[in-house]
Amino acid sequence: MSESIEIRNTSVTFHRGGATVRALTGLNLKLAPSEYVTVIGPNGAGKSTLVNVLAGSVPVNEGEIFLGGKDVTRLPDYRRAQWIARVFQDPAVGTCEGLSVIENAALLSRRGRNRSPFKFALTRDHTESFRALLAEYGRDLQHRLKQDVSRLSGGQRQLLAVIMAVAERPEVLLLDEHTSALDPEMAELVMRRTDDLVREQHVTTIMVTHNMRWAARFGDRLLIMSRGRIAADITREEKVRLAEDGLIQRFRQVAAGELTDSLVGG
């Protein structure tokens, strides 16, 4: 079977006020279909850039991106949306204010497909199936279908964003620290629901997290990023063997390496 995601030799450079920042440096990565990967790394390691490059919202300076064996390097983000669903860090970005809960869901239910000017956006079938999905995963959100999403809390909006993202099973799901704006309890809940949905739908998933314990707990494979590279690629077996403490140690090693590198100017 062909890879679900392949990133080949990809570099991204940002220019900011005269200075250049290399956010990704010759990065290579392959994900098999329905592989579920968590990504962790220090601030500025390039985790968000990796996600943005896959989604198509940041252009690459070098390298190629393949989705399902197809070269998508030159496709804009809204064209890649036919394969990719994403949940942003900021709850205000992942849901659209001014639209109701069900309108948001209807908008995303046609992700990457044609939108007819002759068909109503809301249909009874979609509303009912989405209501059922919310009843199962949405924690009371099924009673608030007609409300504007701006009336939901940040946590409810993120939960809604995750459910909407997987509702029409995408080929690839990208999650960039999608619980970091939430209080600990809500973050835990959203994380568990995300994990349930990803497992049930067998979606190829890249989940960036800032939390070492979650990185250890969720996902089949763990990437540690540092300075625009993948510093460690830890398989499922290794992850189980290392357990949480071992992983934290591994993370420390990588971070320490980074420190030494920058001291010697490498």
Next chain:
Amino acid sequence: MEPQVFVYAVLDALETGLPYMLAFLGVWLVFRIYQDFDLTVGGSFTLGASICAVWIVRGGDPWLALPLAAIGGALAGVLTYVVMYYLNLSLILSSIVVNTALFTINLRLLGVPDVSIIGKRTIVDSFNSALGITQSSQISTILVMGLIAGVVIGLLSLFLLTEAGLALRACGTNKMMARAAGVSPPLMLLLVIMMANGLTGLSGALVVQEQGFVDVMMGASILIFGVTGVLLGEVILWGTGPIRGVLTVVLGTLAYRLLLALAFRVGVEPQDFNALTASVVVFSLLLNLGVTRVVQTRATSSAKAISIAATDASERREVT
């Protein structure tokens, strides 16, 4: 003021307001749905009016003048989009450029700064003769204009509820989310500019047939008049949703025209109307500001109370 004066003012407001309503809806589409400013509307309004006048003067069918004017307006919108896209300009700047060019185009089209169609057959005459009405009256103008505005407004409202309409609305408020949903912002922008200027062009044609002449400067203040109508409408009616938005424009336009008609009836001179318009804008903004404050403080405090209660009840139960 005697009650008759008010009734006459209402009739005046309907007669002159209904033809303008579609232009104001065009302004609203860009201003409120897409949250940007398109100055092309000034030029496309006059373009629609000029196309209509020239067509009718040459003996063309007054009904056919309407789609022609709408197409002319929409093409002006496409021009703005092309300038914006290929020169990488903002919408405001590219529409100023196109608007300037449209002034010349309109003047060339008309040949002279103003053209009268008085004595030519208009849609109102055609309506009257179809119904066997011999004496043209204000009422039949109101009926014809109301009918056309009603149909177009109905179609626009329906469109905003479709899949494409939803994508357009989302794109105006949250481009990141719209892109992630696979909506192309450039395509939506083209769509909204075409629709807005098509409506404005059509509106120009209606105004010409109502007032009997076109003047090459007649579109100059359309944007600010439209914004005034929208803001005034938002004082009368607020809330979310596309249908409510359309109603806001309908009510706002009529209220604004009523204000002008009343002012005229009580003796305010037309040259003072611009100052009146500016006052209405400021007044509406102040009122809206006040309303928003009150609603927000009320909403946030009650929302907070509700969400705290809900969090306490279900979140703890779920997590642990």
